[in-house]
Amino acid sequence: MELKINECYEIKVKKYMTKKSVDGFDFMKKFNNDNPMPFLIMVGEVIKETPKMVYMKMHGDITETGFDCCLKCGCMITNPVSRYFRLGPFCGGHAYENPFKTEEALIEALALYRKDYLSKVVWEGWIPKSAIVEKRKMTSKIDYEKYVERLSKKYESEKK
Numbered sequence: 148m149e150l151k152i153n154e155c156y157e158i159k160v161k162k163y164m165t166k167k168s169v170d171g172f173d174f175m176k177k178f179n180n181d182n183p184m185p186f187l188i189m190v191g192e193v194i195k196e197t198p199k200m201v202y203m204k205m206h207g208d209i210t211e212t213g214f215d216c217c218l219k220c221g222c223m224i225t226n227p228v229s230r231y232f233r234l235g236p237f238c239g240g241h242a243y244e245n246p247f248k249t250e251e252a253l254i255e256a257l258a259l260y261r262k263d264y265l266s267k268v269v270w271e272g273w274i275p276k277s278a279i280v281e282k283r284k285m286t287s288k289i290d291y292e293k294y295v296e297r298l299s300k301k302y303e304s305e306k307k
């Protein structure tokens with residue numbers, strides 16, 4: 148599957164994309180002002196491309212489903228609480244147990260977590276096509292915006 152301009156994808160990248168430049172490997176410094184990706188797995192739109200790289204505008208994935216691994220470090224996650232957070236217990240700083248009294252309360256809290264945290268983890272820059280290890284096409288950018296809007300409305304109505 149080729150990445151296409153103006154389309155939205157969830158991608159998993161190689162670890163070096165989340166690291167600053169080191170001696171002898173200065174990709175990040177050369178192309179992205181030494182500003183590495185905050186997460187290993189992110190969602191975003193392809194803005195432009197060269198034969199070997201894509202420039203993407205990205206944010207944390209706020210959907211409930213995706214790759215079965217931690218958004219931050221890429222380790223496999225299996226327990227249900229981590230799957231909701233899309234982060235492993237270490238990266239997410241949570242226990243395996245549901246920290247809330249009910250499943251509903253956990254899901255409510257996660258809606259806020261997605262809106263207030265995940266959707267605000269943003270990054271844009273150049274990614275070598277060879278650094279993308281997994282990808283899946285997201286329905287559309289508009290869907291994402293609608294999703295955030297829906298979460299915001301839910302949040303506002305709950306505050307009242």
Ligand SMILES: [Zn+2]
Pocket residue numbers: 217218219220221222234235237238239
């Ligand atoms: Zn992790």
